[in-house]
Amino acid sequence: xxxxxxxxxxxxxxxxxxxxxxxxxxxxxxxxxxxxxxxxxxxxxxxxxxxxxxxxxxxxxxxxxxxxxxxxxxxxxxxxxxxxxxxxxxxxxxxxxxxxxxxxxxxxxxxxxxxxxxxxxxxx
Numbered sequence: 032x033x034x035x036x037x038x039x040x041x042x043x044x045x046x047x048x049x050x051x052x053x054x055x056x057x058x059x060x061x062x063x064x065x066x067x068x069x070x071x072x073x074x075x076x077x078x079x080x081x082x083x084x085x086x087x088x089x090x091x092x093x094x095x096x097x098x099x100x101x102x103x104x105x106x107x108x109x110x111x112x113x114x115x116x117x118x119x120x121x122x123x124x125x126x127x128x129x130x131x132x133x134x135x136x137x138x139x140x141x142x143x144x145x146x147x148x149x150x151x152x153x154x155x
Contacts, residue, residue: 032057032144033055033056033057033063033129033143033144034055034056034057034144035053035054035055035056035127035128035129035144035145035146036053036054036056036146036147037051037052037053037125037126037127037146037147037148037149038051038052038053038054038149039051039052039149040124040125040149040150040151041150041151041152042152042154043117043151043152043153043154044153044154045117045118045119045153045154045155046116046117047117047153048113048114048115048116048117049114049117049151050111050112050113050114051067051111051112051114051125051127051149051151052109052110052111053065053067053109053110053111053112053127053146054108054109055108055109055110055129056108057108057129060103060105060108061084061085061105062084062131063084063129063130063131063144064081064082064083064084064129064130064131064132064133064134065081065082065101065103065110065127065128065129065130066078066079066080066081066082066127066128066129066130066142067079067080067081067099067101067110067112067125067126067127067128068125068126068127068128068139068142069121069123069124069125069126069151070123070124070126070148071120071122071123072122072123074123076126076139077092077137078092078137078138078139079091079092079095079099079101079112079125080092080095080099080101080112081101081130081133081134081135082101082102082103082110082133083133084105084133085105086102086103086105088133088135089101090135090136092137094120095114095121098114098115098116098117099112099113099114099115100112100113100115101113110127112125112127114151117151117153118153119153119154119155120153121151121153122151122152122153123150123151124148124149124150124151125148125149125150125151126145126146126147126148127145127146128142128144128145128146129142129143129144130142130143131143
């Protein structure tokens with residue numbers, strides 16, 4: 032069982048930056064690939080980014096590529112999402128999730144553990 036808790040969300044003006052964190056309660060954090068997902072009001076949840084267990088490989092949705100950076104610190108059992116040049120369309124609840132396997136595609140498959148989310152609002 033893996034418990035995930037997101038933090039770092041908030042209200043920011045368009046063009047601004049935020050860094051989200053996801054704290055994991057597992058001794059085997061490095062054995063999990065991790066992902067970020069988001070869900071905007073009235074829309075389905077969508078993939079944002081994923082990273083391998085050792086942090087060496089990443090994959091992004093086209094909509095955030097070049098603006099968002101996913102990373103992890105396995106010594107701290109923490110996943111991050113650095114979000115720059117935020118746009119109003121980035122407004123959503125952001126979720127982190129854990130997967131036993133790294134899948135380099137915008138999929139939900141295999142993400143067995145999820146956090147409860149943190150709200151990000153980018154105002155125009």
